[in-house]
Amino acid sequence: MNIPFDFSSLDLSDPAYIEANRRGQITQQQRQILGGKLGNAISCFSSFASLFVLPGLGLFGLILLAVLKADALVIFGYAALIILLSLGVFIFVTFRSYHHYSSVKKDLDSGLIQTADGCLEYGKDKYEASLGNGAHLVLPRVWNGLLPGINYLFYYLPGSRIILSAETRSVMPPERAREKLIEILGKANRFTGEDIETNRQGDMTFRQIVRLLPNILVGFLFTLPGIAFLSYFLYILLLAPDADWKENLVAAVIVTIIGGAFAVVGLFITVKSLSDLFSFKAVSIEGEGRKIRRVSRTRSNSRSSSSNTVSYYYRVAEKEFKIPKRAYLALVDGLTYRLYHTPRSSVLLSIEPLISPVPEELSSSGRNT
Incomplete structure (x- = not known):
């Protein structure tokens, strides 16, 4: 599994990189960028997951168990489980990161470069370097100079499949692009x-109506609690049989402002969204x-x-x-x-x-x- 490291300073369309890679050479700057970014990979992935997230959740669980006065054996078992899970995540992520780091280091030491034709395709939430047969190369998270609508000759490291540079091979007609x-x-x-x-x-279209539903829901979530809050507390402060409205006037004004603000905001959002919904x-x-x-x-x-x-x-x-x-x-x-x-x-x-x-x-x- 390839890890998409963020080689944000590696300009894949740099003519100097392309010329060097075309001759089968990796520039000193490319080596420094790749080596520098990968040097911090292990600590970045493993320490966050295993040293912060799981122990943090574990501590919260221990506090909850203590508050609930759980049996000591249950607390001990829970703590042991969190420790084992944290250790397992640490070992797994560290091994995976180190394996990928080793493959890049091996690539840089060997100096071998391979080429493949491909283009940019959009994946789940980012562009990918597609080779057209289901295979992909590793792109920087922030890439420079590459565009959809262009077929490239990618120069990449064979083991880690990290792209070093990309040379334009052919271009789609403007309308097709x-x-x-x-x-x-x-x-x-x-x-x-x-x-x-x-x-x-x-x-x-009818399909696009669902885009309005989150706004309508947010509007209702503001409006209904606001009205309920306003109605309940105004009743308690002013209309209840034993209420003294003179003593509770300041509190009633504050409640009216808070509840009214929620209701007005909610109604504003709801009315706008419903108007769009019905106008189509x-x-x-x-x-x-x-x-x-x-x-x-x-x-x-x-x-x-x-x-x-x-x-x-x-x-x-x-x-x-x-x-x-x-x-x-x-x-x-x-x-x-x-x-x-x-x-x-x-x-x-x-x-x-x-x-x-x-x-x-x-x-x-x-x-x-």
Whole structure:
């Protein structure tokens, strides 16, 4: 099993890399990048999984068992199980990482380079270097210079199957390359050719209705508790037989503000989503497209701990649309896109590039397929 290490500083389209790899040589910079990244692989994978996650869950379980006054034998057995699981994960991940590290080191020591023809295909949540027969090579998580719609000659290390560089072999015609990117965006964002054709006519399909359901659910989750909270406490404070509304007036105002805020926010979200649902309409915007990744840090009451929340967006014509993680890398930055969305709740329905992802100089080079 190959581990997709993040060789973010390895530019696969660098002419110097391609020229050296074409001669069967690995540049010193490539060696430094690969060796430096892999040197930290074992500690990165194994320490996090076995030294933090499982023991943390184990400690929580021990505290819970102690609170419940469980039998000492149960507590001892649980602790032993967590220790064994942590040790097993540590050994497994360390062995796998070391095995892959050894294969890369062996590749670099031997200096052998193999080649294969392939292209970019979109997998579960990222691009993959597909060889067309079900086989794949290891791509950097952040790759530079490679685009869908181009067939490449990949130079790679035979043991670890890590790509060193990629040379353009042939280019799809512009319209075919554009259609290829639409297929990729459709796979990543879960829309079909029928969906986008209907969106072009200004309508939604029945299949796309489900995209509105999460917003409607969120609206109800805000509205119903807000109304229930407001009604219950106002009754207790003002309408109960023994209530003294003069003494409870300040509390009633606070309750009204909190419960009312939840209800208003929920109703706002619900009304917008239901309006889009019943209108069945789609609108579009056009402009340069960019993908955006935002990390929000939430600090707990204890200053020593915090958690990060990652959100992903497409930005088209300065308007942002939230997307699932699987769709983030599918967008090719800098192209002009037409994005279809619901008119009020701004839920992304589909998206298409208006130009080919392949640069014009490559498309006109005469190496079209």
